[in-house]
Amino acid sequence: MRYGRSFLVCALLASRAVCQEIWDIWQTTWDESELLTYFQPTPDPITFGSPGTIGAADIVVDDTQVYQTVWGFGASLTDSSALLLNNLKTQNPTNYWALLDYLFNATDGANSAGFTYLRVPLGATDFSASRKFYSFDDVSGDTSLTDFNIDNVPDYVFRTIYDIQSINSYLRVHVVPWSPPAWMKTTGTMDGGDLDTNYISTYANYLLKCLQGFQIKNIVPFAISIQNEPENSDATYPSCYMPVSVEAQIGTALRTLMDDNGFSGVRLIGYEHNWNDAGGYPVQLMQQAESAFAGVAFHCYAGDVQNQSDFYNAYPNKEIYFTECSGTIGSDWWSDIKVSNFDTIRFKLVLMFCQWYMDNLFITGITYHAQSGLMWNLALNGSGLPKLPGTDSCGGAGCRGVAQVNSNGTWSVNQEFYAMGQASKAILPRDVNGPWGQRIGVSVGGELNWALIVGAYVTGRVSPTDWLRYSLVVLNWADTSNGNWDPQPVQTTIEFRDMQATYTFPVGVTTLWWYAVNESSSAAPVDNAIHFDTRSVRP
Numbered sequence: 001m002r003y004g005r006s007f008l009v010c011a012l013l014a015s016r017a018v019c020q021e022i023w024d025i026w027q028t029t030w031d032e033s034e035l036l037t038y039f040q041p042t043p044d045p046i047t048f049g050s051p052g053t054i055g056a057a058d059i060v061v062d063d064t065q066v067y068q069t070v071w072g073f074g075a076s077l078t079d080s081s082a083l084l085l086n087n088l089k090t091q092n093p094t095n096y097w098a099l100l101d102y103l104f105n106a107t108d109g110a111n112s113a114g115f116t117y118l119r120v121p122l123g124a125t126d127f128s129a130s131r132k133f134y135s136f137d138d139v140s141g142d143t144s145l146t147d148f149n150i151d152n153v154p155d156y157v158f159r160t161i162y163d164i165q166s167i168n169s170y171l172r173v174h175v176v177p178w179s180p181p182a183w184m185k186t187t188g189t190m191d192g193g194d195l196d197t198n199y200i201s202t203y204a205n206y207l208l209k210c211l212q213g214f215q216i217k218n219i220v221p222f223a224i225s226i227q228n229e230p231e232n233s234d235a236t237y238p239s240c241y242m243p244v245s246v247e248a249q250i251g252t253a254l255r256t257l258m259d260d261n262g263f264s265g266v267r268l269i270g271y272e273h274n275w276n277d278a279g280g281y282p283v284q285l286m287q288q289a290e291s292a293f294a295g296v297a298f299h300c301y302a303g304d305v306q307n308q309s310d311f312y313n314a315y316p317n318k319e320i321y322f323t324e325c326s327g328t329i330g331s332d333w334w335s336d337i338k339v340s341n342f343d344t345i346r347f348k349l350v351l352m353f354c355q356w357y358m359d360n361l362f363i364t365g366i367t368y369h370a371q372s373g374l375m376w377n378l379a380l381n382g383s384g385l386p387k388l389p390g391t392d393s394c395g396g397a398g399c400r401g402v403a404q405v406n407s408n409g410t411w412s413v414n415q416e417f418y419a420m421g422q423a424s425k426a427i428l429p430r431d432v433n434g435p436w437g438q439r440i441g442v443s444v445g446g447e448l449n450w451a452l453i454v455g456a457y458v459t460g461r462v463s464p465t466d467w468l469r470y471s472l473v474v475l476n477w478a479d480t481s482n483g484n485w486d487p488q489p490v491q492t493t494i495e496f497r498d499m500q501a502t503y504t505f506p507v508g509v510t511t512l513w514w515y516a517v518n519e520s521s522s523a524a525p526v527d528n529a530i531h532f533d534t535r536s537v538r539p
């Protein structure tokens with residue numbers, strides 16, 4: 001029905017631009033009345049027509065500016081998350097598969113967040129519930145690594161990855177250790193301390209064996225990082241202080257080992273720590289070992305998202321990943337999703353947790369060059385547990401998982417799910433195994449331009465005659481006037497290729513898209529090139 005009508009209009013008018021219409025909208029509103037809810041504009045699609053007066057806000061899309069590819073959103077599959085998911089699978093398989101589907105089904109148009117990026121710790125972390133301080137070779141002095149054993153990880157970790165892969169064939173696994181084996185460290189423990197620099201090459205070999213171990217398990221990682229949070233040493237959980245020069249030496253050795261052993265396609269990522277040192281550690285790392293590293297990863301617990309530019313400006317050809325931030329149990333659902341006022345941001349930085357996802361991470365983080373957006377634990381229970389016994393990590397109210405898994409075999413998803421899901425919908429491939437979304441130029445004008453934070457993306461097609469998908473992720477945070485709660489929908493014009501569409505964005509997050517011909521392609525678009533989504537309409 002839908003397809004038929006647009007086909008007819010386009011065929012009759014024989015104009016490229018006329019068919020630019022918005023048929024698909026995903027929305028999460030401040031009052032939770034819409035929760036990554038799909039709907040179509042009624043009674044008609046939103047049409048791009050001749051430009052008129054601009055709205056209260058005016059989104060100007062510039063598709064001549066094409067930036068980085070976005071590889072997706074997700075979280076870390078800690079041992080704790082895998083344990084809870086595994087328990088759920090035993091207790092209530094129907095609920096387990098429904099949760100995995102809601103998190104990971106990346107089929108275009110699926111009722112799911114379609115997460116595609118999974119960070120997996122190599123060894124114990126502060127969220128290892130059942131085994132304290134394990135690595136993959138805990139035999140002291142085993143410099144030939146003959147006792148290396150990938151099965152030291154609880155078996156439910158690999159089983160959970162397989163289950164996720166059975167739903168999502170795009171899944172990108174990014175592995176990262178929290179600490180080298182205890183015997184390679186000056187302290188002789190995994191909890192805190194430094195790598196003994198006599199073991200630099202042993203440790204590079206250990207990391208190669210980690211990649212080989214994953215490969216034997218039929219999981220070829222997308223990326224490997226050398227050390228989680230190398231500027232943090234904490235005596236209550238696996239962690240390791242690692243100066244730039246040490247990470248640079250390990251990276252140089254590991255890159256060669258990877259290239260010599262069939263892992264030349266795996267990215268080596270450095271840093272994995274907070275924004276506040278973006279112009280320091282990661283820049284120095286590139287100065288010392290630029291050719292070894294594909295890029296660096298950032299966490300949110302200190303500094304500002306803008307600091308990603310400190311690194312980008314120094315090394316614009318290196319990649320940037322955003323790999324960790326955590327919500328805190330008990331914080332406000334909507335405040336977490338939107339932009340906060342600056343006082344709140346300062347306050348939250350003191351708490352060392354970031355709670356302003358769309359502005360800081362999942363729209364603006366991408367604007368500041370990130371190719372991923374991840375939260376910390378994929379799943380925890382309602383108390384932010386289980387975690388490593390005795391750790392001081394996630395003290396106070398506790399860390400919140402993206403999903404909450406309860407001991408009675410039920411689950412729910414938290415604000416992190418909706419924030420990332422809205423962003424994920426904009427960049428998933430339109431075609432099976434087709435291109436991923438790329439960020440494009442966008443700016444916001446109009447009287448209420450402050451009310452909207454916008455990301456814009458283009459998703460390419462497998463066939464050069466198929467129309468490209470253009471997506472917007474729009475946060476409207478105009479919820480207060482004169483200090484009083486007063487959520488205001490913002491009547492907005494969208495400018496694209498000298499055409500204009502109008503939509504009123506409610507307070508919340510909206511993802512929408514339209515299709516348009518690839519103006520750089522010489523392939524003549526044919527009538528059947530218009531691939532509107534033909535899935536059945538959900539209520």
Ligand SMILES: *[C@@H]1O[C@H](CO)[C@@H](O)[C@H](O)[C@H]1NC(C)=O
Nearest residue numbers: 101105107109110111166167
């Ligand atoms: C993913 O979603 C699609 C579309 O809703 C559905 O057809 C498919 O069965 C789902 N896949 C899995 C593995 O659940």
Ligand SMILES: *[C@@H]1O[C@H](CO)[C@@H](O)[C@H](O)[C@H]1NC(C)=O
Nearest residue numbers: 276277279303304306307310
């Ligand atoms: C981080 O970014 C903020 C905002 O742009 C800036 O004020 C601050 O100086 C930056 N910090 C560093 C260490 O560059």
Ligand SMILES: *[C@@H]1O[C@H](CO)[C@@H](O)[C@H](O)[C@H]1NC(C)=O
Nearest residue numbers: 381382383385386387406407
């Ligand atoms: C979370 O799990 C811990 C055990 O790890 C348990 O003591 C606690 O009661 C659980 N909390 C909830 C809300 O289920």
Ligand SMILES: *[C@@H]1O[C@H](CO)[C@@H](O)[C@H](O)[C@H]1NC(C)=O
Nearest residue numbers: 382405406407408409410411
């Ligand atoms: C299961 O546990 C959760 C969290 O404690 C609770 O909110 C929910 O009502 C429980 N459901 C059932 C069916 O007992």
Ligand SMILES: *[C@@H]1O[C@H](CO)[C@@H](O)[C@H](O)[C@H]1NC(C)=O
Nearest residue numbers: 458459460461468518520521
């Ligand atoms: C548009 O077509 C050109 C030429 O074929 C191609 O290089 C470009 O990648 C296409 N754009 C997108 C976003 O796929």
